[in-house]
Amino acid sequence: METILRVLRQEPIIAYFSMEIALTDSIPTYSGGLGVLAGDTLRSAADLLLPFVAVTLLSRKGYFRQELTPDGWQIEHPVEWQVEDILTPLPITVEVEIEKRPVKVGTWIHILTSITGGVVPVIFLDTNRPENAPEDRGITDFLYGGDRRYRLKQEIVLGIGGVRVLKALGFEVRKYHINEGHAALITVELLRQEKDFNLEAVRSRCVFTTHTPVEAGHDKFPQDLVHEVLGEPIPAPLLRKLGGEDYLNMTLLALNLSGYVNGVAKRHSEVSRNMFPGYTIHSITNGVHGFTWTSESFRNIFDRYIPGWAHEPGLLVRADIIPDEKIWEAHQREKAKLLQFVREKTGMEMDNDTLTIGFARRMTSYKRPHFVFTDLERLRKVKRKGNIQLIFAGKAHPQDFEGKKLIQEIIHQSRELRSEIKIAFLENYNLEIAKKMVAGVDVWLNTPMRPLEASGTSGMKAAHNGVVNFSVLDGWWIEGHLEGVTGWSIGPETEDGKTPQQIFEEESDDFYHKLEYIILPLYYGRIDWWIKLMKNSVSKIASYFNSHRMMRRYISEAYFHQIILNNHH
Numbered sequence: 001m002e003t004i005l006r007v008l009r010q011e012p013i014i015a016y017f018s019m020e021i022a023l024t025d026s027i028p029t030y031s032g033g034l035g036v037l038a039g040d041t042l043r044s045a046a047d048l049l050l051p052f053v054a055v056t057l058l059s060r061k062g063y064f065r066q067e068l069t070p071d072g073w074q075i076e077h078p079v080e081w082q083v084e085d086i087l088t089p090l091p092i093t094v095e096v097e098i099e100k101r102p103v104k105v106g107t108w109i110h111i112l113t114s115i116t117g118g119v120v121p122v123i124f125l126d127t128n129r130p131e132n133a134p135e136d137r138g139i140t141d142f143l144y145g146g147d148r149r150y151r152l153k154q155e156i157v158l159g160i161g162g163v164r165v166l167k168a169l170g171f172e173v174r175k176y177h178i179n180e181g182h183a184a185l186i187t188v189e190l191l192r193q194e195k196d197f198n199l200e201a202v203r204s205r206c207v208f209t210t211h212t213p214v215e216a217g218h219d220k221f222p223q224d225l226v227h228e229v230l231g232e233p234i235p236a237p238l239l240r241k242l243g244g245e246d247y248l249n250m251t252l253l254a255l256n257l258s259g260y261v262n263g264v265a266k267r268h269s270e271v272s273r274n275m276f277p278g279y280t281i282h283s284i285t286n287g288v289h290g291f292t293w294t295s296e297s298f299r300n301i302f303d304r305y306i307p308g309w310a311h312e313p314g315l316l317v318r319a320d321i322i323p324d325e326k327i328w329e330a331h332q333r334e335k336a337k338l339l340q341f342v343r344e345k346t347g348m349e350m351d352n353d354t355l356t357i358g359f360a361r362r363m364t365s366y367k368r369p370h371f372v373f374t375d376l377e378r379l380r381k382v383k384r385k386g387n388i389q390l391i392f393a394g395k396a397h398p399q400d401f402e403g404k405k406l407i408q409e410i411i412h413q414s415r416e417l418r419s420e421i422k423i424a425f426l427e428n429y430n431l432e433i434a435k436k437m438v439a440g441v442d443v444w445l446n447t448p449m450r451p452l453e454a455s456g457t458s459g460m461k462a463a464h465n466g467v468v469n470f471s472v473l474d475g476w477w478i479e480g481h482l483e484g485v486t487g488w489s490i491g492p493e494t495e496d497g498k499t500p501q502q503i504f505e506e507e508s509d510d511f512y513h514k515l516e517y518i519i520l521p522l523y524y525g526r527i528d529w530w531i532k533l534m535k536n537s538v539s540k541i542a543s544y545f546n547s548h549r550m551m552r553r554y555i556s557e558a559y560f561h562q563i564i565l566n567n568h569h
């Protein structure tokens with residue numbers, strides 16, 4: 001440990017800050033896509049031997065463990081994990097001020113190691129210390145729990161506490177990478193340390209990645225709350241100038257104080273530029289960590305036919321050289337594993353030769369998890385052309401009542417259709433279940449309301465396993481989709497001049513139509529053609545939508561790039 005930290009002190013590092021990071025299921029400090037992206041970022045950083053350190057919150061009680069009642073209602077349980085058994089304590093504490101009280105922040109470390117010999121230390125911040133007032137000890141308990149006040153306290157610990165911890169550890173930081181607005185208070189701490197509040201000096205050290213395509217999704221705090229909880233680390237008028245008058249808007253703050261800003265897909269960057277006119281917002285489309293998200297069966301065939309693929313995922317463009325039967329055997333093996341898992345968890349017997357559709361992600365309105373059930377008569381008509389079965393998974397945020405109702409709707413619909421279409425819901429979606437699902441289904445479905453899917457990444461995971469995407473044209477899919485080649489779109493190409501209702505009707509019509517007349521006939525009648533689509537998913541999607549390509553772009557464009565002055569407002 002000491003050696004690792006000593007080596008990292010020898011050169012300026014990239015410090016990556018994220019409210020959640022998905023490393024393994026035994027460290028349950030993540031909720032979904034954002035955390036998985038952070039985890040994949042660090043896995044690639046380690047593989048590529050980058051001088052990198054990550055900072056996050058301990059989230060001692062995790063996000064939550066999901067259980068469904070017999071009636072399909074989600075119940076949340078705290079996740080008990082033995083921090084002491086999994087992480088190593090560091091002898092470093094720093095202090096931050098919250099509501100004018102000093103709050104001690106302790107540190108734990110996990111060293112992410114790569115097969116290449118690369119390492120990335122991940123530092124977890126913890127306020128559960130005897131010196132702290134009882135209410136402050138719980139600040140780092142629940143990921144995305146509590147109210148606005150609780151969230152602001154967490155963001156003080158992450159942004160301000162995190163910068164102080166890196167300093168106490170003796171790191172020289174080349175760039176602070178603010179992964180989503182939650183960590184934007186980094187900028188306030190850096191500004192506080194600057195003589196004369198030199199904005200340029202802070203901008204030259206900060207990189208900001210925004211992930212939110214809607215105004216309402218941005219983290220905002222009323223100024224009186226900010227005054228009470230944060231106080232005045234920098235003069236209040238200056239903070240208002242940088243972060244907003246009525247509310248402290250964390251996205252705005254990060255935009256104003258970062259020398260490089262990007263969205264996570266081309267479309268998302270456009271949407272962000274429209275939301276924040278006048279700012280230069282670049283685009284680096286997300287990717288997933290190929291080795292992590294490729295199943296054992298596919299790793300084996302890639303190793304044999306495309307050696308070196310894990311380090312240079314671009315080589316997957318050659319997937320066509322893999323014999324058809326190898327692809328099919330590998331897929332059927334992963335499918336059998338998934339269906340066995342479904343059997344164990346739900347008692348449902350699914351069939352290995354039936355077209356299986358997967359849908360798993362956060363259960364929330366804009367993702368429209370109930371889209372399949374829009375027109376049950378048409379769904380029945382589809383099913384008369386050829387059998388289908390569906391597997392769902394996903395958690396709703398504890399305060400997202402609509403999201404919980406959608407889960408319940410899936411459960412109710414699956415009962416309604418029980419004698420015709422098998423539909424399983426896997427409880428407590430996590431990394432392990434995601435790995436099984438993205439490898440074991442035949443078709444990966446995504447039905448977001450446009451343009452609300454900033455990127456989405458699960459379809460990229462599916463493509464690494466030859467699973468074919470069937471999705472609304474939003475987020476990354478706009479860049480990955482070639483109709484009938486890498487999968488299929490759902491709905492029109494652009495929204496231009498159409499009402500939301502028209503778009504919805506086109507989408508649902510397209511969905512049932514393609515399922516009935518293209519997807520089912522291909523799957524049951526033209527397996528050679530289907531396997532071609534599977535190979536295309538690898539050669540045309542996995543070869544590009546991976547986090548090694550993404551990191552190489554962050555390195556050359558965000559971390560090691562001249563600061564273009566007047567690149568900001």
Ligand SMILES: *Cc1c(COP(=O)(O)O)cnc(C)c1O
Binds near residue numbers: 036
């Ligand atoms: C990949 C992943 C997500 C994100 O899925 P999207 O379809 O991109 O929203 C969420 N949760 C888990 C556990 C994942 O592995």
